[in-house]
Amino acid sequence: MKIDLLNTLREKNPIAFNISNFVTVQDVANGINALGASPIMSEEKNEAEAMVKMANSVTINLGAFTEQQLTQIDTVMTFANQYHKPIVVDPVAVGAVQYRLERCNELLAQKQVSVIRGNAGEIAALAGVEWHAKGIDAGEGAGDLVEIAKKLANKYNCTVVESGKTDIITNGDAVVKVFNESDLFKLHVGSGDMLSSTIGCFVGVEDDYFEAAQTAVVIFDVAGEVVAKAMDKPLAGSFGPQLIDELHLIDTKTVEKYANFE
Ligand SMILES: Nc1ncnc2c1ncn2[C@@H]1O[C@H](COP(=O)(O)OP(=O)(O)O)[C@@H](O)[C@H]1O
Ligand SMILES: Cc1ncsc1CCOP(=O)(O)O
Numbered sequence: 001m002k003i004d005l006l007n008t009l010r011e012k013n014p015i016a017f018n019i020s021n022f023v024t025v026q027d028v029a030n031g032i033n034a035l036g037a038s039p040i041m042s043e044e045k046n047e048a049e050a051m052v053k054m055a056n057s058v059t060i061n062l063g064a065f066t067e068q069q070l071t072q073i074d075t076v077m078t079f080a081n082q083y084h085k086p087i088v089v090d091p092v093a094v095g096a097v098q099y100r101l102e103r104c105n106e107l108l109a110q111k112q113v114s115v116i117r118g119n120a121g122e123i124a125a126l127a128g129v130e131w132h133a134k135g136i137d138a139g140e141g142a143g144d145l146v147e148i149a150k151k152l153a154n155k156y157n158c159t160v161v162e163s164g165k166t167d168i169i170t171n172g173d174a175v176v177k178v179f180n181e182s183d184l185f186k187l188h189v190g191s192g193d194m195l196s197s198t199i200g201c202f203v204g205v206e207d208d209y210f211e212a213a214q215t216a217v218v219i220f221d222v223a224g225e226v227v228a229k230a231m232d233k234p235l236a237g238s239f240g241p242q243l244i245d246e247l248h249l250i251d252t253k254t255v256e257k258y259a260n261f262e
């Protein structure tokens with residue numbers, strides 16, 4: 001686990017290009033800016049090439065795209081492959097909405113992505129495994145979470161981060177599990193989006209995307225856990241802003257002290 005990548009990130013201040021969703025864009029931008037990256041968002045196809053060229057990474061969040069945005073997303077991903085910029089995909093609710101699943105499957109079949117980050121319902125849907133997702137949430141299923149994540153990683157030759165109480169990160173062969181957690185993550189809409197974009201920051205400074213994804217997950221999860229444990233009243237409304245503050249404050253010592261993974 002390369003926890004020191006946190007310092008690398010802050011030294012390099014990578015440009016993290018994000019195609020976000022209108023629900024959580026502010027938290028995503030503030031979260032990764034506080035952490036030490038430089039976020040930029042765009043919905044305009046005509047500036048796609050310029051955005052990709054200047055960025056260190058591209059995070060594609062499929063949370064609330066329109067047909068027009070889908071064309072932009074396709075264009076951005078094509079340029080990202082052309083300019084060898086890593087792509088992180090967050091397949092929001094593909095387990096619950098067939099239209100999203102179809103569009104996401106098409107994108108993944110046509111472009112090379114570096115990391116897919118989703119909850120169990122989303123990862124199972126993309127892997128073609130039976131599962132009962134619930135809207136943006138993971139829902140219920142009986143499958144082996146590690147095997148499902150591995151199946152998807154092998155399908156697209158990429159790293160998969162399957163988030164949940166335990167986060168599973170795999171390149172299709174090796175598996176890392178991160179146990180840091182808090183129930184408050186679930187009460188804050190956008191926790192998953194922030195995690196995906198945090199991964200986007202780290203793949204912008206580390207070419208080993210499996211390592212980058214692990215580091216991002218540990219730092220993000222420890223930040224949330226530290227905040228939740230320090231709260232007098234563990235409430236949803238104040239967790240979000242304090243999570244952003246902790247992403248600003250967190251250092252490698254804190255991560256090393258609390259990190260819980262195998
Ligand atoms: N049941 C849970 N208990 C504690 N933490 C969780 C739980 N589910 C998810 N998390 C944490 O919340 C963050 C977002 O993951 P998740 O909720 O799976 O994404 P999404 O919001 O896209 O569904 C991750 O950092 C994960 O570790
Ligand atoms: C509520 C909602 N609706 C469309 S996107 C979105 C945000 C999803 O955020 P997350 O998956 O991080 O909870």
Ligand SMILES: [Mg+2]
Pocket residue numbers: 092093119136192193
């Ligand atoms: Mg999500």
